Amino acid sequence: MSDTAQLTYKGKTMEFPVVEGTENELAIDIKALRASSGMITLDPGYKNTGSCESAITFLNGEKGILRYRGYSIEELAEHADFLEVAYLLIFGELPTKEQLAKFDHDIKAESHVDEEMKKILDGFPKSAHPMGVIASLTSALIAFNPSSVNVSSEKDMYHAIVRLLAKFPVLVSWTHRKRMGLPLDYGDDSLGYVENIHKMMFKRPNKEYQKNPLVIEALDKLLILHADHEQNCSTSTVRIVGSSHAGLFASISAGISALWGPLHGGANQAVLEMLQAIADDDGDTKKYMAKAKDKEDPFRLMGFGHRVYKNFDPRAKIIKRSADNVLGSLHMEDPLLEIAKGLEKEALEDPYFVKRKLYPNVDFYSGIIYRALGIPVEMFTVMFALGRLPGWIAQWREMRLRGEPIGRPRQVYIGETLRPFKKLEDR
Numbered sequence: 020m021s022d023t024a025q026l027t028y029k030g031k032t033m034e035f036p037v038v039e040g041t042e043n044e045l046a047i048d049i050k051a052l053r054a055s056s057g058m059i060t061l062d063p064g065y066k067n068t069g070s071c072e073s074a075i076t077f078l079n080g081e082k083g084i085l086r087y088r089g090y091s092i093e094e095l096a097e098h099a100d101f102l103e104v105a106y107l108l109i110f111g112e113l114p115t116k117e118q119l120a121k122f123d124h125d126i127k128a129e130s131h132v133d134e135e136m137k138k139i140l141d142g143f144p145k146s147a148h149p150m151g152v153i154a155s156l157t158s159a160l161i162a163f164n165p166s167s168v169n170v171s172s173e174k175d176m177y178h179a180i181v182r183l184l185a186k187f188p189v190l191v192s193w194t195h196r197k198r199m200g201l202p203l204d205y206g207d208d209s210l211g212y213v214e215n216i217h218k219m220m221f222k223r224p225n226k227e228y229q230k231n232p233l234v235i236e237a238l239d240k241l242l243i244l245h246a247d248h249e250q251n252c253s254t255s256t257v258r259i260v261g262s263s264h265a266g267l268f269a270s271i272s273a274g275i276s277a278l279w280g281p282l283h284g285g286a287n288q289a290v291l292e293m294l295q296a297i298a299d300d301d302g303d304t305k306k307y308m309a310k311a312k313d314k315e316d317p318f319r320l321m322g323f324g325h326r327v328y329k330n331f332d333p334r335a336k337i338i339k340r341s342a343d344n345v346l347g348s349l350h351m352e353d354p355l356l357e358i359a360k361g362l363e364k365e366a367l368e369d370p371y372f373v374k375r376k377l378y379p380n381v382d383f384y385s386g387i388i389y390r391a392l393g394i395p396v397e398m399f400t401v402m403f404a405l406g407r408l409p410g411w412i413a414q415w416r417e418m419r420l421r422g423e424p425i426g427r428p429r430q431v432y433i434g435e436t437l438r439p440f441k442k443l444e445d446r
């Protein structure tokens with residue numbers, strides 16, 4: 020018999036079951052609340068509301084813990100590669116050699132993107148933000164892959180999943196290359212998943228592609244660190260769009276748009292722009308710290324704070340270390356990294372940030388590495404989407420296989436009560 024929680028209102032006491040997760044998280048199951056009380060809960064931003072039960076990712080914000088299917092992010096970043104992690108997130112177990120080989124084969128078999136898609140890309144001005152382009156292209160994939168729309172069997176889902184994992188990186192490379200005035204290219208099936216992404220993005224038409232294992236390793240690690248993060252804004256978007264039984268591609272396209280916001284994935288671009296603004300302002304970090312604390316100033320210290328982490332974001336710690344290693348191994352220096360480290364130090368000693376438990380998040384240092392890898396700042400959030408793709412897919416698949424109901428929250432109406440229509444001449 021599970022525990023229960025009681026709610027008493029105007030002398031009437033109602034009991035609700037308490038659900039306990041495998042990591043001892045507790046939730047009050049209020050499925051029967053409205054039927055038994057006529058009341059609903061109110062929780063803008065869902066800060067206290069669980070939307071689902073999930074077996075994919077576990078976060079402990081107080082302790083700064085992140086695990087994918089029970090494996091710590093630190094071990095996965097150290098020992099796994101991105102394709103293995105994608106398989107783990109989506110299917111629940113680390114793949115055997117045979118499973119990984121089949122997964123890789125099935126993805127490569129789907130890596131062609133219809134040439135007609137290039138006409139859609141051509142319709143965008145070069146000034147278009149890549150996140151808007153990639154969201155549109157992902158949605159446009161539906162038209163060229165109709166059998167991937169109404170998928171309800173695991174077999175059909177698998178086919179849609181490998182198609183998207185295969186085609187999305189091609190669209191990312193096309194989006195990047197179009198902006199750089201480079202010819203659009205296809206991948207190289209002889210390469211690994213992440214090396215293929217790097218080659219598709221950066222191969223110059225008149226030069227041999229030079230493989231740099233350090234760059235591929237750094238990119239692979241970054242993609243792993245971004246791969247999933249339980250019910251964040253964009254993942255919740257993917258789930259709620261998918262809950263209407265909209266197809267996988269449409270659900271992911273919606274998630275990409277949600278990720279674009281500067282409060283979410285768009286923060287990695289905003290961080291770099293903020294660090295550059297500070298650098299252009301004689302490195303005056305104190306001025307920007309003051310702006311971040313000034314309630315009259317809408318400026319926020321981008322890359323700081325988190326809805327769940329009230330301790331260090333474990334990904335930020337790994338990325339910060341990796342930034343030093345990548346710059347060192349590429350014999351590069353980036354003054355923005357030093358500014359970022361100075362800001363972090365100041366914030367971690369500042370009562371405003373300490374009181375609110377604001378620490379660097381995944382977006383604070385990632386842009387330093389993307390920049391060192393030659394990725395333009397406007398493409399940073401697209402790289403976040405590339406990393407988050409397997410997580411979105413895993414969450415969409417879990418939601419569909421569990422037969423979750425269509426997402427349809429309620430509200431508390433605070434508008435006008437009933438009033439008679441007023442003719443135009445009487446207004």
Ligand code: SDX
Nearest residue numbers: 248251282283284286311319320321322323324325326375
């Ligand atoms: C991601 O959810 C996920 O898991 C997301 C993500 C993922 O992997 O999917 O981790 C990726 O989106 C990381 C977050 C990237 N965004 C940023 O770096 C933008 C800057 N951060 C903030 O906007 C903010 O911290 C959020 C949006 C991340 C979290 O916002 P919350 O949880 O709604 O917190 P809040 O806005 O209520 O802030 C609480 C207090 C407020 O001050 P008071 O009203 O209490 O006085 O902290 C302040 C805020 O003003 N605050 C900040 C701040 N973040 C919060 N003040 C200055 N600078 C900041 N960055």
